[in-house]
Amino acid sequence: MLNTTYENKVLTVFLSGEIDQHTSKNLRMEIDSQTESLRPETLCLDFDNVKFMDSSGIGLIMGRFRQMSLLGGRMKIVNLPENIKRVVYLSGIQTLGVIK
Amino acid sequence: MNTLNTMEIKFPSKSINEGFARSVVSSFILQLDPTINELTDIKTAVSEAVTNCIVHGYEDNAGIIYIKGEIREDNLIVFKIRDKGKGIPDIKKAMEPLFTTGGEERAGLGFAVMESFMDKVKVSSKEGKGTTVTLYKKIIRTNYEKP
Numbered sequence: 729m730l731n732t733t734y735e736n737k738v739l740t741v742f743l744s745g746e747i748d749q750h751t752s753k754n755l756r757m758e759i760d761s762q763t764e765s766l767r768p769e770t771l772c773l774d775f776d777n778v779k780f781m782d783s784s785g786i787g788l789i790m791g792r793f794r795q796m797s798l799l800g801g802r803m804k805i806v807n808l809p810e811n812i813k814r815v816v817y818l819s820g821i822q823t824l825g826v827i828k
Numbered sequence: 829m830n831t832l833n834t835m836e837i838k839f840p841s842k843s844i845n846e847g848f849a850r851s852v853v854s855s856f857i858l859q860l861d862p863t864i865n866e867l868t869d870i871k872t873a874v875s876e877a878v879t880n881c882i883v884h885g886y887e888d889n890a891g892i893i894y895i896k897g898e899i900r901e902d903n904l905i906v907f908k909i910r911d912k913g914k915g916i917p918d919i920k921k922a923m924e925p926l927f928t929t930g931g932e933e934r935a936g937l938g939f940a941v942m943e944s945f946m947d948k949v950k951v952s953s954k955e956g957k958g959t960t961v962t963l964y965k966k967i968i969r970t971n972y973e974k975p
């Protein structure tokens with residue numbers, strides 16, 4: 729189960745462990761079902777406890793970014809660990825101004 | 829070139845085995861005492877190649893994935909990741925950043941990650957026969973002090 733908080737129209741999702749193709753499927757469904765029902769102004773993805781991520785995680789981030797844009801909200805990414813920054817920066821996501 | 833150590837595994841194309849493949853590969857290279865960054869680079873590249881076998885090669889159907897690892901002279905690590913799936917019709921195009929046949933949820937960055945995290949990436953493929961990705965990386969071994 730996903731660890732989340734919702735306050736002041738900000739839905740924060742505390743991601744953890746390894747994000748790959750196997751784990752991102754469930755993450756996608758759970759995050760989307762929460763954003764669809766709560767309609768937050770901001771979806772905040774907290775990467776503090778993420779130990780590993782590959783390009784499936786980039787797909788997950790880009791997909792949620794699109795999803796939030798469709799719902800008229802914003803997305804941001806916080807607490808990106810050093811070793812995961814390298815794969816994220818390869819994608820150019822930082823140019824969207826979502827990494828805080 | 830001298831090969832100092834080798835390993836081989838094969839496993840079914842189930843997505844749960846992406847993590848399994850990463851663990852095996854990191855255990856194998858730990859003997860070279862890589863830095864955390866080197867370990868992350870190699871784990872990530874292997875994860876990309878294995879995921880591609882599952883998602884694209886076998887298109888989520890049952891198949892077998894093969895990994896061969898080698899440690900060669902001068903701390904050169906070589907991993908071959910192979911599937912007997914549908915193959916890649918145009919390798920050059922497939923390797924372009926952002927190219928994907930995987931739809932909305934894929935970034936099309938797997939090969940870009942492999943190329944940026946490894947020293948060299950070789951891809952050979954035959955339509956209907958399968959794909960082999962070979963990854964090369966030299967471990968600088970900054971952690972290691974010569975005895």
Ligand SMILES: Nc1ncnc2c1ncn2[C@@H]1O[C@H](COP(=O)(O)OP(=O)(O)OP(=O)(O)O)[C@@H](O)[C@H]1O
Binds near residue numbers: 916928
């Ligand atoms: N083992 C394979 N068998 C068949 N086709 C492959 C294989 N590996 C890659 N491809 C093809 O190459 C394309 C690009 O692969 P790449 O890993 O760069 O991106 P992706 O897998 O589509 O997306 P991402 O890795 O970002 O989730 C794939 O969309 C697919 O068409």
Ligand SMILES: [Mg+2]
Binds near residue numbers: 876938
């Ligand atoms: Mg891929």
